[in-house]
Amino acid sequence: MWLHRARVTRGNGRAGNPLVAKLMQFAPLSDGDVVVLEEMCRREERFQPGTNIVVEGETPRAAFVITRGLAHRYRLMPDGRRQILTILIPGDFCDLHGFLLKAMDHSVATSGPTRIAAIDRETVMKLVLNHPRIGAALWWSAMQEQAMLRERIVALGRRSARGRLAYFLCELVWRQRAVGMAEDHAIRLPFTQTDLADTLGLTSVHTNRVLQGFRRDELITLERQRLILRDIERLQAISGLTPDYLKLSSTPSEVLRYFDDLERDRAPPSLPEDP
């Protein structure tokens, strides 16, 4: 386990598996669990920037994991305007249950060169059934995802443009740090200002001005798709965020028990799962 932790935090993410890194935050995984996850991510596929992975209205055939790069869920309005719903970073397990839906209510596209591993339904079921710890971690990460959706509602409903931007940038950096994809407070951000605007519910023009304000105030640097947070203190103050927001990431001993219980009920004389 320590070995994996080490691999995850070393380097700029090229090394560790972000999915493993993410799930380890939530539940202690056995070596067997880790191997399965890594194996699952092996069959990754490359996508050009701006490629649609899932399209609104279509029937999703499989779940998928982002292994590298960046993607986003979005919705197009009848008049052509766009709202980006969430950003997907490496380690995000998408549409875990969604593959049973008959039609997507939104699309997913890559926002830079991105690698994605598709996980078919069969595999997902086996994964959850045979690896309760992974199930627990996935459940937990679904909770976190929901929390992020709520946070977004608060941001769009009650924060100023500056607040939204500050919040968004902080969140993105934190998330990437959490899966070992960022040293310091810098990340790669393959987003145009229009993308940013569509995320924040603003105009690209106004986003531009706010962005410049941030640069002038030396809060951030953003050039050539490289974002650096220069003054996190002040950024947090602007975003008005509760500092312990993602505190979900503590050890949920109760949750583990819950899932272990499920497992016990499920396969009475269950075989040992770890080698």
Add this chain to the structure above:
Amino acid sequence: MWLHRARVTRGNGRAGNPLVAKLMQFAPLSDGDVVVLEEMCRREERFQPGTNIVVEGETPRAAFVITRGLAHRYRLMPDGRRQILTILIPGDFCDLHGFLLKAMDHSVATSGPTRIAAIDRETVMKLVLNHPRIGAALWWSAMQEQAMLRERIVALGRRSARGRLAYFLCELVWRQRAVGMAEDHAIRLPFTQTDLADTLGLTSVHTNRVLQGFRRDELITLERQRLILRDIERLQAISGLTPDYLKLSSTPSEVLRYFDDLERDRAPPSLPEDP
């Protein structure tokens, strides 16, 4: 089963169990399932308007079901402003999994005289383990809830005040119709204009003006906490909503199979669960 359907749709909701009505949309429930659900809702508790059910920062002890009235999740900003995240109507099963969290990131309060049945952790687990169909329906309704969160993000990010209001009112009426709590296009709406504003991400003053605009245009009636949609066509046009939005509510045969499979794996020679 037909009997229950009948009870649900008759009258103004005082008759059928809204939870049953809601879950029946998603999965066919056995009579045994229905009995269990009804029994579970029997131990309901009454709350005055504006009572906090769950408070941000606290550790949730149980899940709960709204059996009558209305409630809402909300978040307070450091400066005292409020954002209402979602509205909870009868039949909503809240924090189904949340009871494992160590701290809520938002609060829940009633918005009128409301009745709520608390469901302790023990019961939830048994419910899901012994009644796969209920599990399936709950899972499905969680999907729907997520879809509503996304819809909200789109609304706050990309719709005008009129659009938001129109959308919100339509959604609320539809949801209540779906659980048999509304005849026609009228519902009880125990919301102050400030509540509305905090839901829509607006000011109460501006909400007031938009509301008056709607009345002037004979789109709605709203007095003494009674809301009537007078021109749904036009309201939908204003809200710019995709008409088939909640189309989730079709029969998910695949989902049923999925859960039935889970059940089969779980308890090989399982006892009959229904009397």
Add this chain to the structure above:
DNA sequence: CGAGGAATTGAGTAGGTTCAAGGCCGGTGG
């Protein structure tokens, strides 16, 4: 009848949008 919360109205302001034009690349073809 008085009190307090909610709804309503007005006037001034601000944050963000719209429209439009120009500048800065990075890529492509001659």
Add this chain to the structure above:
DNA sequence: CCACCGGCCTTGAACCTACTCAATTCCTCG
């Protein structure tokens, strides 16, 4: 190598939606 092209970023100016502040009226309830 240069010229051209298409995104993207940047800037200005006018405009408008929604906010702020403040006062008045309306309701409901004790």
